[in-house]
Amino acid sequence: MFAKVPEKYMHLTRWGLVIGWLILIVSMFYDPISAQLTESKQLFAASTPTGCYQFQGECRPLTAYPLGARIFWGMVLPLSIITLLVFGHEAWRRICPLSFLSQIPRSLGWQGKRTIDENSWLGRNALYLQFSLLFAGLNLRLLLVNSDRFLLGIFLIFTILTAITVGFLYDGKTWCNYFCPMAPVQMIYSEPSGLLGSEAHRTPPKTITQSMCRTVDKSGQEKSACVACKVGCIDIDAEGAYWEGIKKPDRKLLYYAYVGLVIGFYSYFWLYSGSWSFLSAGVWNETNQMATLLQPGFFIAGQAIAVPKLIAVPLTMTVTAGVTYAIGLWAEWYYKRHNKRQRHPLSSEQVQSRMFAITTFIAFNLLFFMGVRPTLGYFPVAIQHLLSWAAIVISSLWVVKSWNRSMQRYNRERDANLLRRQLSKLNIDLSQFLEGRSMEQLKPDELYALAKVLPGFSNNYRLQVYQGTLKEALEQGSVTPARSLKVFHTLRQKLEISEELHWSILDKLQAEEPNLFHLSRWQTQDSDTTVVRPSSERRATAEETLYRPADRPPNRPIDRRPEAPPTQKNPDAQPDRNPSFHDLDPTVVKPNPQDVPPSDSRPD
Secondary structure (H helix, E strand, O other), X not given: OHHHOOHHHHHHHHHHHHHHHHXXXXXXXXXOOHHHHHOOOOOOOOOOOOOEEEEOOEEEEOOOXXXXXXXXXXXXXXXXXXXXXXXXXXXXXXXXXXXXXXXXXXXXXXXXXXXXXOOOHHHHHHHHHHHHHHHHHHHHHHHHHOOOHHHHHHHHHHHHHHHHHHHHHEOOOHHHHHHOOOHHHHHHHHOOOOOOOOOHHHOOOOOOOOOOOEEEOOOOOEEEOOOOOOOOOOOOOHHHHHHHOOOOHHHHHHHHHHHHHHHHHHHHHHHHHOOOHHXXXXXXXXXXXXXXXXXXXXXXXXXXXXXXXXXXXXXXXXXXXXXXXXXXXXXXXXXXXXXXXXXXXXXHHHHHHHHHHHHHHHHHHHHHHHHHXXXXXXXXXXXXXXXXXXXXXXXXXXXXXXXXXXXXXXXXXXXXXXXXXXXXXXXXXXXXXXXXXXXXXXXXXXXXXXHHHOOOOOHHHHHXXXXXXXXXXXXXXXXXXXXXXXXXXXXXXHHOOOHHHHHHHHHHHHHHOHHHHOOOOOOOOOOOOEOOOOHHHOOOOOOOOOXXXXXXXXXXXXXXXXXXXXXXXXXXXXXXXXXXXXXXXXXXXXXXXXXXXXXXHOOO
């Protein structure tokens, strides 16, 4: 959806949000106006039945306070999360003020050319680092910057300067991909796709997809500005990046422990004060949080517990995150065990994805009803109920959309979209086999069957289709040369393309399109073992390539001899007539023994 919005409009939007954010930061240090809106009986005034709020056994009066902290924590951040859930990462990454500020060095021509090696410590542990920064940030908010406007202003300025520094030292969106503490939250609420998000894997070749880096040339045309700072970048294809990393342990920690962070964060307001009204009223008046660090951090059952707040906050967050992480792992184990007993079990990736979807639904509604809903007292009751139901409906629709997504479905859609375009380029009249249907109406399995058993579909045609598919995927940047063998495993099986032929086709593509193999396009490599092409074999027009695996077989020329037409699969069919498309239905055709699913698609 937002991927198609012109960059010039998004650029203006980013500028507007940055200016608004900077004004909000200035208000943390000087704000003589907004406190008037929190005076008694005003729009944002806090109210309780007793006219005061309970804090550790005391009834403290409700007083006016500047709105800066409340606007940032209670309005800006919840709206950001709703944007992620509804519109997906492609909307947020294109308007995020912090991302925009981190790219200032690039705009000035000062950005460094370094990128993070995927095999380095940071490349392998980036999500752990970002989750740790998120954990530290939530603790810091409870301890110091939740309502202390001066400290909050310092914290926000420090964050902006850090993002700009990373943007100065590293190329691309290194801040967003490796350091930003908001990135884990973005992943949770936008994967595998936002409710209204676009589908990058269905787009035409050379399309600027989703939130990928882009710029506008002198003629006013948008072009990609991607520098390959991350393999499997979420900005290019969010769902592809999601399935690529879904089984990694850091994802499980992120999803399951995040629910505990939400519970622990909002529960602590009650554990600290002894009253839920502290969240919606008195907490916004606390302007010297530094002085409370060594005071009792718990007040339970009318008794203050002599654990300093400095220790009580991280203790609470650690315990709740640990408990929900353990519960998540147990629920996942139980679900996988139950799945194995089913007659038609789901793949392990889909089981994992469903667990993550349930976790996101729980986290979103906990965030709304524990954190946002209590602060909406300035709205009429009817509006509060409407917003509550809207949160439930939106999150439910998102779960419905995500529930039936699977890696296999994603791969079929991606391959079918590529295959459809390649079949359309062939010099063959396909209309006689489609019975009035168009190529766009064919399902992925039907396209596979058509490509494989079409009468007269020679070896040369199959190679032409597969080569076009590989070329298009490389042009889109959705796959690296080193990973292409694994990514197109299913398609190779369907078209009966051997691994040796796959590498031969890549060699041919490198000779014809050397730009697709420049190291500048694939600055960071995946974990597959690769070797550099020997210097004697390098093309004069191309840079070194790294796609050739160490164990790949010797290069052999592609066999272009036409093969015999495929044998008739249906013994009752008449061999002297042109078969209709129903004759090619994959449910009727006898499967080839070699057409087995890839090992990573089998259920656990």
